[in-house]
Amino acid sequence: MLNAREAVLRLKEYHPPLGGRAGLRLDFNENTAGCSGHVLARLRALDPEELNKYPERDPVERTVADFLGVRPEQLVLTNGVDEGIHLLCETYLEPADEVLLVVPTFSLYEIYAAATGATVICIQAEDGFRFPTQAVLNRVSARTRLIAVANPNNPTGAVAPEADLLQLTAAAPQAALLVDEAYFDFYGHTLLPRIGQTPNLFVTRTFSKAYGLAGLRAGVLAGAADQMRMVRRVASPYNVNAAALACLPVALADTGYVADYVAQVRRGRDRVRRELQALGVASWPSEANFVLMLIGDKRKAFVEAMRQRGILVRDRHHDPGCAGCVRLTVGTDEQTERAMAALREALVEIDWRKPEAAGAAL
Amino acid sequence: MLNAREAVLRLKEYHPPLGGRAGLRLDFNENTAGCSGHVLARLRALDPEELNKYPERDPVERTVADFLGVRPEQLVLTNGVDEGIHLLCETYLEPADEVLLVVPTFSLYEIYAAATGATVICIQAEDGFRFPTQAVLNRVSARTRLIAVANPNNPTGAVAPEADLLQLTAAAPQAALLVDEAYFDFYGHTLLPRIGQTPNLFVTRTFSKAYGLAGLRAGVLAGAADQMRMVRRVASPYNVNAAALACLPVALADTGYVADYVAQVRRGRDRVRRELQALGVASWPSEANFVLMLIGDKRKAFVEAMRQRGILVRDRHHDPGCAGCVRLTVGTDEQTERAMAALREALVEIDWRKPEAAGAAL
Numbered sequence: 083m084l085n086a087r088e089a090v091l092r093l094k095e096y097h098p099p100l101g102g103r104a105g106l107r108l109d110f111n112e113n114t115a116g117c118s119g120h121v122l123a124r125l126r127a128l129d130p131e132e133l134n135k136y137p138e139r140d141p142v143e144r145t146v147a148d149f150l151g152v153r154p155e156q157l158v159l160t161n162g163v164d165e166g167i168h169l170l171c172e173t174y175l176e177p178a179d180e181v182l183l184v185v186p187t188f189s190l191y192e193i194y195a196a197a198t199g200a201t202v203i204c205i206q207a208e209d210g211f212r213f214p215t216q217a218v219l220n221r222v223s224a225r226t227r228l229i230a231v232a233n234p235n236n237p238t239g240a241v242a243p244e245a246d247l248l249q250l251t252a253a254a255p256q257a258a259l260l261v262d263e264a265y266f267d268f269y270g271h272t273l274l275p276r277i278g279q280t281p282n283l284f285v286t287r288t289f290s291k292a293y294g295l296a297g298l299r300a301g302v303l304a305g306a307a308d309q310m311r312m313v314r315r316v317a318s319p320y321n322v323n324a325a326a327l328a329c330l331p332v333a334l335a336d337t338g339y340v341a342d343y344v345a346q347v348r349r350g351r352d353r354v355r356r357e358l359q360a361l362g363v364a365s366w367p368s369e370a371n372f373v374l375m376l377i378g379d380k381r382k383a384f385v386e387a388m389r390q391r392g393i394l395v396r397d398r399h400h401d402p403g404c405a406g407c408v409r410l411t412v413g414t415d416e417q418t419e420r421a422m423a424a425l426r427e428a429l430v431e432i433d434w435r436k437p438e439a440a441g442a443a444l
Numbered sequence: 445m446l447n448a449r450e451a452v453l454r455l456k457e458y459h460p461p462l463g464g465r466a467g468l469r470l471d472f473n474e475n476t477a478g479c480s481g482h483v484l485a486r487l488r489a490l491d492p493e494e495l496n497k498y499p500e501r502d503p504v505e506r507t508v509a510d511f512l513g514v515r516p517e518q519l520v521l522t523n524g525v526d527e528g529i530h531l532l533c534e535t536y537l538e539p540a541d542e543v544l545l546v547v548p549t550f551s552l553y554e555i556y557a558a559a560t561g562a563t564v565i566c567i568q569a570e571d572g573f574r575f576p577t578q579a580v581l582n583r584v585s586a587r588t589r590l591i592a593v594a595n596p597n598n599p600t601g602a603v604a605p606e607a608d609l610l611q612l613t614a615a616a617p618q619a620a621l622l623v624d625e626a627y628f629d630f631y632g633h634t635l636l637p638r639i640g641q642t643p644n645l646f647v648t649r650t651f652s653k654a655y656g657l658a659g660l661r662a663g664v665l666a667g668a669a670d671q672m673r674m675v676r677r678v679a680s681p682y683n684v685n686a687a688a689l690a691c692l693p694v695a696l697a698d699t700g701y702v703a704d705y706v707a708q709v710r711r712g713r714d715r716v717r718r719e720l721q722a723l724g725v726a727s728w729p730s731e732a733n734f735v736l737m738l739i740g741d742k743r744k745a746f747v748e749a750m751r752q753r754g755i756l757v758r759d760r761h762h763d764p765g766c767a768g769c770v771r772l773t774v775g776t777d778e779q780t781e782r783a784m785a786a787l788r789e790a791l792v793e794i795d796w797r798k799p800e801a802a803g804a805a806l
Contacts, residue, residue: 084589084620084644086535086674093677100500100681107497116492125495125687126488130478133487134656135469138462161523161661164680172534172559173448190680197534197678227446258446282446294496297686299523312448315455316559318526318552319462324659325487325687 089177089199096193099396107411108421109394111236111265111372113294114413115346117329118339121295124332125325137324142331146302149334150287156277157304158314159322159330162296163264163288166303168194170284171228173313174258175200179227182218186211186237186401188262191230200227206403211235211366211374213242215249222254230260234269237398237409239351239368244273251280258309260284265370267292267344268351274304281306289326291371292340292347293333298326343414347371350418354410357422361429362436371412374398378406378437387428393421406437451539451561458555461758469773470783471756473598473627473734475656476775477708479691480701483657486694487687499686504693508664511696512649518639519666520676521684521692524658525626525650528665530556532646533590535675536620537562541589544580548573548599548763550624553592562589568765573597573728573736575604577611584616592622596631599760599771601713601730606635613642620671622646627732629654629706630713636666643668651688653733654702654709655695660688705776709733712780716772719784723791724798733774736760740768740799749790755783768799 085091099109107114116122139159147154160166167190175181177199183191185204195202203221208214218229229250234241251259261273263285274285284305290296300322303313333340354373358365365375377384381399385408388395398407410425412418428434447453460472469476478484501521509516522528529552537543539561545553547566557564565583570576580591591612596603613621623635625647636647646667652658662684665675695702716735720727727737739746743761747770750757760769772787774780790796 083617084536084671085618086671087538090535090674090677095677096681098498098681100498100502103497103500110498112498113496115496117495122490122492122495125490128484128487130484130656133479133484133659134475134477135465136460136462136472136474136652136658137661138465140462161527161685162680162682164682165523168680173452174446176449193677255445256447290498294492296498296682297495299499299682299685309446309448312452315452315457315555318524318530319458319460320524320526320658320661323523323661323685323688326685 089197093196094193096189103394105389105392105394106417106420107394108413109396109411111291111411112296113291113343114411114417115294115343117294118333118336120336121329121333124329128325128328132324132328136320137322137327139319139322139327142327145331145334150274152274152277152304153307155307156310157302158310158317160301160303161321162290162299163262163286163301164190165321166286166301167191169303169313169317170258170260171195171198172316174227178225180223180225182221182226182229184214184218184231186404188232188236195228204402207240211238211240213240213246215246218250219253224256226254226257228258228260229254230262232262232264234265234370236370237401237404238366238374239370239372240366241269241369244271247273248276248280251283255282258282258284260286262286264288264291267340268347268371269369277304277306281309289330289333292344295329295333298329299323300326300330346414347412350412350415353418354412354422372409373412374407374409376406376437377408380432380434381406381408383432384408384428387431388424391424391427393424451559455558456555458551465756467751467754467756468779468782469756470775471758471773473653473773474658475653475705476773476779477656477705479656480695480698482698483691483695486691490687490690494686494690498682499684499689501681501684501689504689507693507696512636514636514639514666515669517669518672519664520672520679522663522665523683524652524661525624525648525663526552527683528648528663529553531665531675531679532620532622533557533560534678536589540587542585542587543590544583544588545592546576546580548766550594550598557590566764569602573600573602575602575608577608580612581615588616588619590620590622591616592624594624594626596627596732598732599763599766600728600736601732601734602728603631603731606633609635610638610642613645617644620644620646622648624648626650626653629702630709630733631731639666639668643671651692651695654706657691657695660691661685662688662692708776709774712774712777715780716774716784734771735774736769736771738768738799739770742794742796743768743770745794746770746790749793750786753786753789755786
């Protein structure tokens with residue numbers, strides 16, 4: 083009888099709540115405005131010759147490398163950041179290895195790491211979801227082979243100081259440090275310029291968030307050239323599709339589009355936090371395109387009341403340390419206006435009261 | 445210092461000869477006519493709402509399952525067949541396992557299998573590239589965990605009898621038998637209806653060949669529902685992009701387009717073999733959209749002479765048992781006409797003579 087590997091038999095399944103998603107989708111941290119018009123025009127100009135041949139990644143990798151200020155051999159384009167994480171795990175992790183994650187965080191690190199048979203060690207963030215640098219350092223051992231950090235983090239929006247992240251690369255030279263910068267555009271700080279001098283640092287970027295191309299699946303995994311040569315060995319040469327490859331250079335060139343969208347998101351998240359504070363709803367500082375708020379016991383009723391008002395938000399109650407929390411993606415000015423109007427009504431409808439002792443840990 | 449796993453350090457790199465590919469591309473077994481016009485229209489009607497959200501695979505999986513006559517839980521859509529092979533290797537293979545391949549065959553089986561650390565055992569095809577059923581059976585051991593067979597095979601066009609493939613599933617119940625039917629449309633026989641009764645059989649299909657969608661990256665991996673549940677665990681929920689998901693139902697619905705293209709390819713491959721025979725060039729029977737021919741020592745000059753006439757063909761000299769061989773993809777009637785005219789000129793230009801003892805093994 084054919085059996086999957088032990089690590090796969092034990093693996094959690096990841097079922098994000100897709101399924102139609104009718105309404106204003108503030109539940110997946112996507113761009114909510116649609117992509118640049120120039121990108122759409124390029125997509126519509128795709129000709130059959132671009133579709134019927136295998137996609138050629140190299141020329142676009144050179145364009146993306148130029149844009150990011152790294153060398154082409156320091157990055158690989160991936161089928162979304164998911165694939166970048168997957169390839170990194172496959173390149174480095176063996177069953178005897180340990181992986182350190184700071185939780186709560188993006189689910190796929192644990193899934194891809196555990197799929198290799200490696201032991202995943204979850205370290206709880208400090209109060210206010212601050213990055214627990216000392217706790218991570220304390221768990222580094224000779225077996226540590228990967229430390230994965232989303233920066234800004236999801237679902238909290240918290241960031242880790244650059245110096246602390248670099249301290250980890252030095253403390254665990256035998257491990258890959260993955261800094262997932264999916265939300266970089268809403269934050270502005272990056273470790274990408276460090277990949278040249280830091281042989282075990284990897285940085286991911288995505289076009290699914292600020293650029294509005296989640297559907298096209300395009301991510302970047304960057305690291306030292308010697309390491310990337312290993313990562314490329316386990317990737318398909320045709321991993322990124324022709325539509326994404328055609329659109330990326332156009333998306334990068336339309337800097338005005340992204341700057342405007344990012345400005346709206348940054349305004350929006352300040353406004354959301356201010357209004358939540360006025361309403362007595364605790365929330366956490368965010369450098370990403372979402373705000374995590376503490377609703378408490380009535381979170382399910384709240385998510386449903388929002389849905390009835392045409393606004394989808396995401397229940398994060400089951401994330402470690404996030405009991406009672408709901409995450410709201412921030413979009414355009416107009417969407418923030420709508421979302422907050424719905425939120426005020428929803429709180430009234432569910433007869434919301436500030437949870438006992440809430441905010442103590444903020 | 446960070447080191448890749450041993451299996452990755454030892455892994456071959458796969459660099460297909462892309463890089464511009466100017467001319468009539470008869471070198472990658474793609475559809476050479478462009479996809480259905482309806483597919484192109486659907487692609488051009490993609491709206492920003494489809495691009496900025498994460499792609500939802502499930503509804504399209506139901507459509508594809510219906511089309512293929514299997515249940516949705518028996519298949520997963522993949523980012524091209526490459527990813528299907530990759531997921532299968534990741535789900536089942538461990539370093540102690542053995543993988544049996546019949547060579548020559550598609551390169552990626554060996555790469556993805558070896559990446560897991562499993563031992564890859566290559567078994568040479570019989571004379572005329574016939575499937576070496578008994579030799580494969582002789583190599584089955586308790587450690588055999590995967591047997592991968594392209595059917596029709598690439599680069600030979602040869603097929604394995606269904607009864608022989610089923611015999612392998614019975615002889616190695618602890619192993620996955622992957623039957624890669626990428627070229628199914630040009631052949632017409634399939635093991636897909638057998639997945640319900642054969643718990644260790646997997647079948648792949650692609651939309652990169654007959655359907656002309658190689659650029660969009662869409663493949664199918666099908667198998668018993670219990671097994672597919674394991675495979676899904678190691679796949680990203682967002683592995684197939686929105687452009688591919690939008691186009692697949694339209695591509696499946698335009699049965700006339702595929703039937704016409706396949707008819708041209710089948711006529712074309714008969715014509716190519718007939719004309720090669722008349723020219724004294726040995727070739728092998730093919731059930732796929734290409735013909736493998738024996739050029740001999742002058743194969744490099746031949747490939748270059750074809751290129752100068754605007755026709756790209758693929759040197760397969762380095763494939764096991766393919767010394768002196770060149771592979772020609774067969775496209776439309778008009779393209780076959782052009783290719784054969786160029787081929788006749790090229791043979792004259794390189795002063796081609798039938799290789800000594802050629803054809804003995806045909």
